[in-house]
Amino acid sequence: MRGPASAGHGGEARAEARLDAAIDAGREALLGHQQDDGHWCFELESDATITAEYILMMHFADEIDTDLQARMAVYLRAIQRRDRHGGWDQYHDGALDISCSVKAYFALKAAGDAADAPHMVQAREAILAAGGAARANVFTRILLATFEQVPWRATPFVPVELILFPRWMPVHLDKMAYWARSTLVPLTVLCSMRAKAANPHRVSIRELFVTPPEEERRYFSTQGLVRKAFLVVDRLARCIEPMIPAGLRRRAIERAQAWCVERMNGEDGLGGIFPPMVYWYEMMVLLGIPKSDPRRATCLAAIRKLVVHRPDGMAYCQPCLSPVWDTAWSIMALQHAGGGERTRDAIQRAYDWLAQRQVQDLRGDWADHVPATVQPGGWAFQYANPYYPDIDDSAVVAAMLAVHGRRLGQPERYAQQVERAVEWMVGLQSRNGGFGAFDANCDREYLNRIPFADHGALLDPPTEDVSGRVLLALGLSGERARHADAVARCVDYLRRTQRADGSWWGRWGTNYLYGTWSVLAGLALVGEDVRQPYIRKAVDWLLRVQNADGGWGETNDTYFAPHLAGTNGGESTPNCTAWALLALFAVGEAHAPAARRGIDYLLGCQQKGGLWWHPSHNAPGFPRIYYLKYHGYTAYFPLWALTRYRQLVKPALPRAAH
Template sequence: MNRRAQVITEIDQRTDRLLELQQADGSWRFSFENALLTDAYMIIMLRTLEWDDETLIRQLTRRLLAKQTKYGTWKAYPDERMGNLSATAEAYAALLYSGFISAEAILMKKAARFIKENGGLKKTSLLTKVFFAFNGLYPWPHLEVDPSRLFRIMKKVNMNFYDLGSYARAHFAPVLLGMAEKFQVQNSSKPCLNHLFTEEDRRKTKGKKNSKRPFYSLHSAFLENYILKRVEKDGTLLSYATSTFLMIYGLLAIGYKPTDPIIHGAITGLICLVHHTGKTFHLQNSPPTVWDTSLVSYALLSSGASPSSSQMRKSLTFVQKHQQTRLGDWKFHNPDVLPGGWGFSKSNTIHPDIDDTQAALRTMFHYAKTDKTIQHAYKRGVGWLLSMQNKDGGWPAFEKDTNKRWMAKLPIENAEDALTDPSTADLTGRTLEFLGNYEGIRLSSPAIQSAVQWLKQHQESNGSWYGRWGICYIYGTWAGITGLVASGLPPKDPVIQKAVEWLTSIQKSDGGWGESCKSDIDKYYCALPYSTINQTAWAVDALIAACPTPTDSIKRGIDYLLHRENYHGIHVTYPTGAGLPGTFYMYYHSYNYIWPLLALCHYRDKYEK
């Protein structure tokens, strides 16, 4: 069987398999495995608030134990050297809280030694220290934190609370409430972690309770109100587990009781985020049901699935139902536009993002021409997407123009990624690809010219682009190439050719591509010693977009995707989604279905003869 025949057969088989996995409501629901901190925090919180769910605690404990290395450590990504300090401290503390593991266990002793040898708890991440402080495991800073004073300082430097990115606001608001009170929950389940401080740090970090009157002010009320107005129906704060954990402690700090409905609802909401990965139970930070369903629908329609089939109509209904009609925080910087975007999770009703919107619109497009209701929703979605373009020409993730450069230079861990929401190559490229291939909006448009110019200016010297929400330079380069080609830039343009040459140069001997999460930390390309399915699909898809005929590199990449023996172990499970550099990476179980299928479809369609 020749390659083209193999591709067609493979597309048909993959299409059938995906259709079999559709849920009754028209969605697709795959696991979303993120950093283990959500499992660790859940164990600690349940024990601290005396929430009786031994089954869940035992299930999450099993996952932590399954992820522990022979050195006693835990890692943020598989090829991380030895272990990750913050992940190890979080998992170590959670296992002690669970009550199922003793500090005297051999691997636990190794974990404690690793923590001490790498600087102790003081060297862990900001989020780790904040969560530990809430639970009495780490001291709050001695500096008094008054929200009113902080807001006055922000005003003096011409900064508004909404100049922070939405992620930062959702996480900082409850933390500020807790810091003002130096709030800590004391509980008999709390283990002693004094041995995880260095001798010097033990002397310096004797916690100091806030002896003054609580700093509940108008600005504390603003923060409380900000939080409460963004609680979704499932009880979570903006559908994120991490922000919900902090919300619970922040509200407790200002007088809420563990029995209050808002706290009870938040815990229940967190429990609903638990999902079985196929091996263990895991608390997902935000289930990607809308994202997965939109992408799967896009892939199936690309494969040739009939838009009029009952299954694709059910998928359309699900996608359409989750278009957001409420105004969210994005309106602060973009006030004159109607809502019309999509979010990541099914429970997300006020926090749309650019990537989910362009993905959902690909499905809506197929029905907009014949259905006026769909057409209206589609046009609103496209209008919202276009309106979210930053002044610099690129597209952000959640909110436009929350990208003040000086904020990225603040002495706060991951300031650029956590505090701001700048334009990125991956989001700009994918938005351009949608607008060009679906809407026919190309270089004659000033908006597209501006975006293309942004991509040109942000191309790396080696021809690649850095991708913010995936790993990493392969991801960004795929989006950059496909976006530029769809915008009408000739494939022979030096910018595209330079990117093609770079992608071709990093192809592995087995025909695939593989890039380490280390790239996300070091900010330069770091190769894996093996190929991964997702990154191979991205690279091949980019080359297909840029090459008029199938090159040897494309053929070898397609062959890699066709060979079933490549779909096992680390080749499929390596985390290729990015959250926070060095801390938070994701393995999307859906990606091994979606991206290879799309690459094969694009190969079939472009090289039909």
């Protein structure tokens, strides 16, 4: 294990000891985060919007928890970028985001911050300089409409009757991604009924508008012929709306309510994500469902479970919870981390926890998109989300269960679960050979041009990273030969989507480093010859974008400017470095000098507690509009890179010594 950190036998021994010590510290720290029942769940932080919306939800319903509101206000003030642009950004060190800033300002004012307070003045000036609140996105303007801050004409026409549309219609719920369906159904009720927030303190933010909101005429973008056509349809539909029979509207509202009730998902919440939960809660308030009703109480409990209370007095709201995802990768990091019986017991408890959470019923909305012979067999991202199992999570869990069964000498232990999961995933392969996160062929791009979809996130098309993960599952599960056609089609899809510089885009992690790792790992595990030119091109790209300090880094700026792929303004991060290393290891580059330098970087930035940390947001919820910070990514990915390196470079070392 020679490299910059070693010189001769003594230096090599010291380097090995340093690596072992780092792995031991990381292992113990990660084990310390395991829950009693065997799973892990790290914080999942976003930008200011979710926490701001939580505060405003309390004002919508006139159910204000003043202590929680105060703690959330501290958090919003703390993440305001007063040192940069004065407002709030979508991700760490990003540019000012007008929608995020409007919501945060509104929430702080609702929480009692004076408009003439220095931080509020600075935020207001930044918002006005960016065009004012009228330039905020559709979701923000709908929120403002419910608080009577903008007229309803500032929002798109989204009638609740949408839920009654036949499937052949070009705009239909089944043609949208799961998160869009879950969000849109309750939101159409709020819009159709012109919901009005209680707003008990009569908070107003008129000062954030350049033109008075009732006089503003440019709420919608008119760029592009398709968008212009949809705006014409939108205006015509508004004229027709008064003619909608009252009975039809009542039936649509009843159908929407039944749809939400059926998918409530207990205290794990509608869709397992914050926006549908909060819109469903506000819909129940609007419909007059009392607080004592079990449906409303359960929904509020689900929302409250997303709140993180920090020891420093702050509180914020997560967009969702990530226990299945965190548990799967934590196990991966611990598989070769040593620690004897204690670690083996922790891993087995985690596998038992995962095995119990496979979705095996027919409730999924996806059932309309796969052959009737395909039975569900996936895992959700959250604790429970039976309508919407996640292909990405399912691929990782199925692969690991298969490998673990073989390691135990009991390949039949999880065989049925693995086979069912693989059948389900392959059944959701899209026509172009790739895989989306939840649905097949959810790629009707025209839907992202309707006025409601200014965020461009109504769809769940196939992506490179998820497709690579499915290949990983097919390779490790032993199901590759049985699904040879699906493998070939997916490999062909990935060859077509490789960028000219050799990298692959990352939809669910930032960005090209994440995508390239995901793809290379999958390709190697289904037997692609890693000496092929297209794979060597990806390796060359990884080596080319390594930073001088030995690490790798990349910001979310690359979603706006692809030419920045693999760069982070010179700043390396632990998770990006781990992804790059794991990609190199997958294609046989563990002994490369670049790998040793990457390992040295991880050893050098490990914290005293044994884990790693970086302030950056490391994944998009939706590229270009919403980003996430998985706190677990700087816990398990660097540890996994270290353990994988030791496994590959020192294979003869007895496991007990680790």
